[in-house]
Amino acid sequence: MGKKKTAFVCSDCGAEFARWQGQCSECKAWNTVTEFRVPSVKAAPRSAGTTGYAGVVEAKIQTLDEVNLESLPRFSTGFKEFDRVLGGGVVPGSAILIGGEPGAGKSTLLLQTMCLLAQSMPILYVTGEESLQQVAMRAKRLGLPTDKLKTLAETNVETICQLALREKPAIMVIDSIQVMHMTDVQSAPGSVSQVRESAAYLTRFAKQNQVAIMMVGHVTKDGTLAGPKVLEHCIDCSILLEGSSDSRFRTLRGNKNRFGAVNELGVFAMTGQGLKEVSNPSAIFLNRGEEQTPGSLVMVIWEGTRPLLVEVQALVDYSQLANPRRVTVGLEQNRLAMLLAVLHRHGGLQVADQDVFVNVVGGVKVNETSADLALITALVSSFKNYALDKQLVVFGEVGLGGEIRPVPSGQERLREAAKHGFKRAIVPVANKPKEVIEGMEVIGVSSLSDALQVLF
Known part of the structure; x- marks a missing residue:
């Protein structure tokens, strides 16, 4: 040895x-x-003419145009929002990691998807944390068809792969990767060694047998995937199911995808019959009151391949502390500090003695810079106690020199806002459309001072 x-x-x-x-x-x-x-x-036994997991196949050099892409068509999960995050559907032979907080709905979403797909293709659902009785009770409670879904309660990776070779499923679910173990690795399940080797073994099995494997991963208290970070390097797609316990909405976000765009966002609603997809997520994030309040404004952000309308709220109030607080929820705190400095230098507004609180409604996390102008507008609105027009939408990037920079897909953002009934928009000059958008007045601004003059 x-x-x-x-x-x-x-x-x-x-x-x-x-x-x-x-x-x-x-x-x-x-x-x-x-x-x-x-x-x-251990050297794998040679088996001439075989393509099984234990067989050895001679490598063949090909050019990219010789690779047959039609032999690996995607197939839909039955959920359009799920397909969107995956890049258009499930690719055979891919390894997908699904993470999320306990109770977010990872197992529920996968059980719903697999029960529906099992009616038309072979599926193997492997559970290592729950018994088969618990899985069956959940499926019965959700009213899912259970007559064709094959299940297995096992935690040994080698045994699972041997049974999968016999069953030949199109998709195999591993719930979860933290409880899986391998015989050769001398450590406890959930350790760095076990998680890393188990994920690598399953990924090789998926590639060599064209089986799509979906692995469930737990998250730590700071919201990151538990286990070694290299787990995200060996898999093809990493998605995260987010949602607080007091909210009925769940967001499915793609962090890594070798077969599609990253940072895609799918929205689901948790109901008594499981997760239901939300086809128009902008509507749920725009559920505002009849009376417009100061510091509240709607902005258009870009999530993956579609625009999304969300509301940003700001509260600026006199601070009793020597160091005023800067609190952000859904936005980067360093970005807020930079925009406050730009607002002071180029907008003439001093908030050094004010507490500043910023919140993005609906639990959406904004990572792009198109929210800069909307955030500054909401801050000024709260500071001046001036309520903005309810039918106003704002987006644009703000530079350190006070200039308003353009953002990608400006016309698509405006059309999405017009579809939801917004009548007025403040955008960068470069994003002003050449053709008139029916029912909407679009005002282009080139500097922060111009934007504040138009708004206030």
């Missing part, structure tokens, strides 16, 4: 070290370096 190699891996960033150390020198995290034993590699 070959000697087992030992490495030390950071569970946060995946960096490897020759010896243990208290702090990771790459990501500066403490107590995240754990021992990782690399199992000895």
